[in-house]
Amino acid sequence: MRLAAATKQGRRPKAGKDTPSVRIIQKPPVLTERNCSVARTVGILSDAWAFLVIREGFFGARRFEEFRSALEISRATLTDRLRRLTREGIFREISYSETSSRVEYKLTKSGIDLYPTFMALMQFGDRWLADPKGAPLQLIHEGCNCVSKPFVSCSCCHQHVVARKVSYRDGPGAGKTPIEPSRRSRRTADDFMRGRPSSVSRALEVIGDRWSFLVIREAFFGARRFDKLQVELNIASNILTDRLARLVERGVFKKRKYQSLPERFEYLLTPMGMDLYGPLIMMMAWGDKWRAEGKPPLILRHLDCGNDFTPTVICNRCGEPIHATSMKYRMRYNPDKFGGTKSGRAVPGRV
Numbered sequence: 001m002r003l004a005a006a007t008k009q010g011r012r013p014k015a016g017k018d019t020p021s022v023r024i025i026q027k028p029p030v031l032t033e034r035n036c037s038v039a040r041t042v043g044i045l046s047d048a049w050a051f052l053v054i055r056e057g058f059f060g061a062r063r064f065e066e067f068r069s070a071l072e073i074s075r076a077t078l079t080d081r082l083r084r085l086t087r088e089g090i091f092r093e094i095s096y097s098e099t100s101s102r103v104e105y106k107l108t109k110s111g112i113d114l115y116p117t118f119m120a121l122m123q124f125g126d127r128w129l130a131d132p133k134g135a136p137l138q139l140i141h142e143g144c145n146c147v148s149k150p151f152v153s154c155s156c157c158h159q160h161v162v163a164r165k166v167s168y169r170d171g172p173g174a175g176k177t178p179i180e181p182s183r184r185s186r187r188t189a190d191d192f193m194r195g196r197p198s199s200v201s202r203a204l205e206v207i208g209d210r211w212s213f214l215v216i217r218e219a220f221f222g223a224r225r226f227d228k229l230q231v232e233l234n235i236a237s238n239i240l241t242d243r244l245a246r247l248v249e250r251g252v253f254k255k256r257k258y259q260s261l262p263e264r265f266e267y268l269l270t271p272m273g274m275d276l277y278g279p280l281i282m283m284m285a286w287g288d289k290w291r292a293e294g295k296p297p298l299i300l301r302h303l304d305c306g307n308d309f310t311p312t313v314i315c316n317r318c319g320e321p322i323h324a325t326s327m328k329y330r331m332r333y334n335p336d337k338f339g340g341t342k343s344g345r346a347v348p349g350r351v
Contacts (some may be wrong), residue, residue, distance in 0.1 A: 049145045055195075125200055141322070148196065209243075
């Protein structure tokens with residue numbers, strides 16, 4: 001009775017012989033993150049093995065042993081990634097024949113649509129991370145039969161898109177989403193450089209874990225200081241410190257002191273960092289199409305032409321959009337180890 005009366009009056013009951021102890025358990029706050037199509041795409045590409053399996057799919061690998069021999073990957077790891085990518089809709093399983101239980105893994109339309117993102121990352125890697133021998137691949141666009149260096153363009157005016165010439169506003173999918181605990185892990189020891197030489201691998205070796213991508217994304221939203229980045233990302237301070245240090249070391253950010261006592265720094269995108277805008281908005285375009293359910297979180301406007309646009313990768317010679325089935329390549333390395341020839345077509349044959 002004493003407990004009930006005290007509760008009705010809004011007071012904590014006094015402890016006594018007849019008063020049971022009351023333990024108030026507070027639920028931890030629900031952490032949220034910005035709805036973002038880039039993050040949805042990064043969820044696939046920032047896993048090194050998943051990325052490498054998709055890359056080999058573009059080089060024509062379909063069978064389990066083709067993937068395994070090209071990547072020197074364990075059977076268990078390859079099985080896990082192929083199952084995961086099939087669930088994600090990147091690959092689909094097709095039986096060898098009616099009498100065989102074995103399957104091939106073919107890229108779906110969703111998987112093939114990742115090709116422009118790979119091209120944007122490849123061009124970034126070629127520009128900033130190529131070794132003295134040059135780029136590993138030379139691309140030939142079948143549409144104009146020219147050596148091509150694709151670039152990210154505005155879908156309306158077809159001009160090169162750079163961050164300072166783009167504004168943005170909330171789209172119908174804007175808002176916040178609770179963070180899944182499994183998505184807050186620290187950087188793993190994934191190695192993007194397994195298998196064949198690749199400028200895309202070099203790019204992802206620099207920026208290719210989820211937190212690094214998201215730190216760079218927030219920099220394009222205008223966040224420069226540690227506290228601002230931490231608030232926007234709900235990221236642990238030690239993880240943010242680690243990612244910023246790595247991105248400074250790799251040349252994506254530069255540090256600038258803005259306060260002496262205590263010493264404080266802000267983090268500014270370098271020219272190399274600014275050049276990541278193209279790959280990031282291509283990831284956004286893929287996520288908008290395949291993961292946003294028709295409600296993109298962000299709408300981009302190209303200030304040069306004044307139109308809302310969808311980022312598009314086009315050939316620098318003829319200005320036509322790049323598609324996986326219209327690109328050929330020449331390898332500038334010995335392909336024998338990776339089960340290929342010195343030239344070929346991305347995603348050979350019908351998909």
